[in-house]
Amino acid sequence: MMRPLLTVSALELRTRLRDGTALIIAVIVPVALATLFGLALGGDDPPLRATVGVVDLDRGPLPADVRREIAAAEQFKGVLTLRDLPSEQAARRAVDDGGVGAAIVFGRDFSRTVGAGGSGQVSVLTTPESPLAGVVARSLVERIAVMVESRALTERFAAGPAEPLTVVSDPLAGGKVDLSVYYGAGMAALFAFFVVGASFRSLLTERKLGTLNRMRAGPLAPWVPVAGKAIVGFALALFGVCVTWASSTLIFGTTWGDPVAVFAVLCAHVLAAAAITMLVASRVKTDAQADGVIMAVSFVAAFFGGSLVPIPNLPDALQVVALFTPNGWTSYALIGLAGSGDGLASVALPIGVLCAIALTAGGLAAVGLKKGLLG
Amino acid sequence: MSATLSCHGLSKRYGDVVAVRDVGFSIAPGEAYGLLGPNGAGKTTTISMLVGLLRPDSGGVTVGGVDLGREPLRAKAKIGYVPQEIALYPELTGRENLRFFGRLFGLPRKQLAGRVAEVLELVGLTDRADGKLDTYSGGMKRRINIGAALLHRPEILILDEPTVGVDPQSRKAILDGVEHLVAEGMALLYTSHYMEEVERVCDRVAIIDHGQIVAEGTRQELVAMVGSADKIELVLDGDVDAAFAKLRTVEGVLEAARTGDSSVRLLAEGGRYLLPALITAVEGYATVTATEVIEPDLEATFLHLTGSTLRD
Incomplete structure (x- = not known):
């Protein structure tokens, strides 16, 4: 069956190359997207809203000063909400259940230790599910470090050199996420739907032409026409998202994180997008209907999945909805990778969910195709 | 084989x-x-x-x-x-x-x-x-x-x-x-x-x-099913519906079908000899402006077997 499969794939690829869509969707648009977002947004921190928990085990003057300074800081206005939590355990629970995106814990005797020129300890609790809140928490700690350093310098004249602040991160340290990476990844995730969708749409065009039935009447397995097109759609979409990634990295020097992990997330996303668009193709009657439904599904998944609007900027209810979209899991995974520098293991959950979405949608599509296009 | x-x-x-x-x-x-x-x-x-x-x-x-x-x-x-x-x-x-x-x-x-x-x-x-x-x-x-x-x-x-x-x-x-x-x-x-x-x-x-x-x-076996019936095409001018109804009642007509606003197709034993009777039958309702008699073929068989023409 390999030869018929390759024959169908070769024709699909040739058709896409001949009409120029392969070049446009796999190279020109991804490079353009990466370039536009790089030029427009490169280097900025992402716009976000985050709730960060504060555990004050010190009860001294320094944490109170920190809170006052944060409340007065312009850069955090409308972005950051601080919530007091009674203990580190309560903070862990709040981070785990999503009550706060991250938490900062001032250790006991923090003010006294720092005042005496010792090393104060601040812990940061983050979760991979709220990488942007982790970024904010890290930013806060950096600010605290600056405050401590300046106090130490003031007292240095009287008491000698002070020890630096120690920050303990648990379990992940937040990092900087370039805004161009955020939106570049989001657009790549959205665009993957259109690219694979075009291949499945062509199945309906072939039904209209009669060539699908002609193939089905030939000595080849019924799944060959679908698989032949799916291979090309998947390959072009994956190539396109990888070109976006490569352009963003090579042209603007942005960091998407561990390459193996990023590639695995992109593969899983394209797989899920392929399965969903195949499901659409299996349920509609015409190629025009497929166009409309695939576009609607793509934009809905992109909106709720954070490809168009950053997930932290969505209301809480919609942030839950994001978890039902492949784009949501892809956004979480890619932002986490870009912000943390962690590897494949850190995105095992999003990849697993994306594969589960692909399996479910693919299974439903297979049933639909058997009853419809291939029935 | x-x-x-x-x-x-x-x-x-x-x-x-x-x-x-x-x-x-x-x-x-x-x-x-x-x-x-x-x-x-x-x-x-x-x-x-x-x-x-x-x-x-x-x-x-x-x-x-x-x-x-x-x-x-x-x-x-x-x-x-x-x-x-x-x-x-x-x-x-x-x-x-x-x-x-x-x-x-x-x-x-x-x-x-x-x-x-x-x-x-x-x-x-x-x-x-x-x-x-x-x-x-x-x-x-x-x-x-x-x-x-x-x-x-x-x-x-x-x-x-x-x-x-x-x-x-x-x-x-x-x-x-x-x-x-x-x-x-x-x-x-x-x-x-x-x-x-x-x-x-x-x-x-x-x-x-x-x-x-x-x-x-x-082909021969199928045509034989019609017997010696001929296919007769008539073009009528006048009240074609009434004339068609009369034609169906003429003795010797086996099948009849409308093939257009003013044309009918009949299957009849010894069709060419039946023409005078057919023309007489429609008198008062319509005038026969053209006739054609075709010897038995597959279309006549089809008409005989299904009661309709192929292009109905």
């Missing part, structure tokens, strides 16, 4: 509508078999079941001794299917279309170019082989459409209305080509609602109406 294609008890239902009911026939090697019926009679549904596009609700199909239900790929490899529509890629050339389907149907790489050239020669399009399909005339597309089904040297060629919408010259070329293939020993299943094509090409004919085969046999 074992049949190249045989089917038995084929039935297909869509909800409450029975599209095909208990259809069965067999085609011997080198035999040309016609499936004749009006649009909507069940020809295409029957063919879809024969080539494995539709799963029958009941019944079975055997191709070259291979059960289509049990070994679909082996059975399909013996069939050359020419669908009613031009099932080709308009953005490819004629040669590219043939190469694609040749590869898809398992033609060995070394034989592909040669076989494509042979088929192009057979359908008379060698000179235009490298033109894009969307620059071809309707008849040329039809010929490539047939050629794509011949590449893998099938044991049986199944043609579903292959001459719909083509010019007379292309129709002649198609029919000549089909006759040539049959003369070389290929079995043929030919469906059409063009009586004269079926009469010309086919050795045996089945008449299908409302999803059922109502008669089957050679």
Whole structure:
């Protein structure tokens, strides 16, 4: 069956190359997207809203000063909400259940230790599910470090050199996420739907032409026409998202994180997008209907999945909805990778969910195709 | 001799509508078999079941001794299917279309170019082989459409209305080509609602109406079913409805059908001798402005068996 499969794939690829869509969707648009977002947004921190928990085990003057300074800081206005939590355990629970995106814990005797020129300890609790809140928490700690350093310098004249602040991160340290990476990844995730969708749409065009039935009447397995097109759609979409990634990295020097992990997330996303668009193709009657439904599904998944609007900027209810979209899991995974520098293991959950979405949608599509296009 | 294609008890239902009911026939090697019926009679549904596009609700199909239900790929490899529509890629050339389907149907790489050239020669399009399909005339597309089904040297060629919408010259070329293939020993299943094509090409004919085969046999056997009845065409001027009602009552008229606003077709014993009685019968209602008497043919048989004309 390999030869018929390759024959169908070769024709699909040739058709896409001949009409120029392969070049446009796999190279020109991804490079353009990466370039536009790089030029427009490169280097900025992402716009976000985050709730960060504060555990004050010190009860001294320094944490109170920190809170006052944060409340007065312009850069955090409308972005950051601080919530007091009674203990580190309560903070862990709040981070785990999503009550706060991250938490900062001032250790006991923090003010006294720092005042005496010792090393104060601040812990940061983050979760991979709220990488942007982790970024904010890290930013806060950096600010605290600056405050401590300046106090130490003031007292240095009287008491000698002070020890630096120690920050303990648990379990992940937040990092900087370039805004161009955020939106570049989001657009790549959205665009993957259109690219694979075009291949499945062509199945309906072939039904209209009669060539699908002609193939089905030939000595080849019924799944060959679908698989032949799916291979090309998947390959072009994956190539396109990888070109976006490569352009963003090579042209603007942005960091998407561990390459193996990023590639695995992109593969899983394209797989899920392929399965969903195949499901659409299996349920509609015409190629025009497929166009409309695939576009609607793509934009809905992109909106709720954070490809168009950053997930932290969505209301809480919609942030839950994001978890039902492949784009949501892809956004979480890619932002986490870009912000943390962690590897494949850190995105095992999003990849697993994306594969589960692909399996479910693919299974439903297979049933639909058997009853419809291939029935 | 074992049949190249045989089917038995084929039935297909869509909800409450029975599209095909208990259809069965067999085609011997080198035999040309016609499936004749009006649009909507069940020809295409029957063919879809024969080539494995539709799963029958009941019944079975055997191709070259291979059960289509049990070994679909082996059975399909013996069939050359020419669908009613031009099932080709308009953005490819004629040669590219043939190469694609040749590869898809398992033609060995070394034989592909040669076989494509042979088929192009057979359908008379060698000179235009490298033109894009969307620059071809309707008849040329039809010929490539047939050629794509011949590449893998099938044991049986199944043609579903292959001459719909083509010019007379292309129709002649198609029919000549089909006759040539049959003369070389290929079995043929030919469906059409063009009586004269079926009469010309086919050795045996089945008449299908409302999803059922109502008669089957050679042309002579089918025509004999009508007896010595002639087909009479009358053109009337006046109250055609009333005249038609009177004509049906004339002794000797076996069947009657309206074929246009002012024309009727009758099947009658000794038709030419009945003409005076027919003209007399419509007096007072209409005037007969033209008459034609045709000796028994398949169309007369069809009218006799189904009570309607093929183009009703």
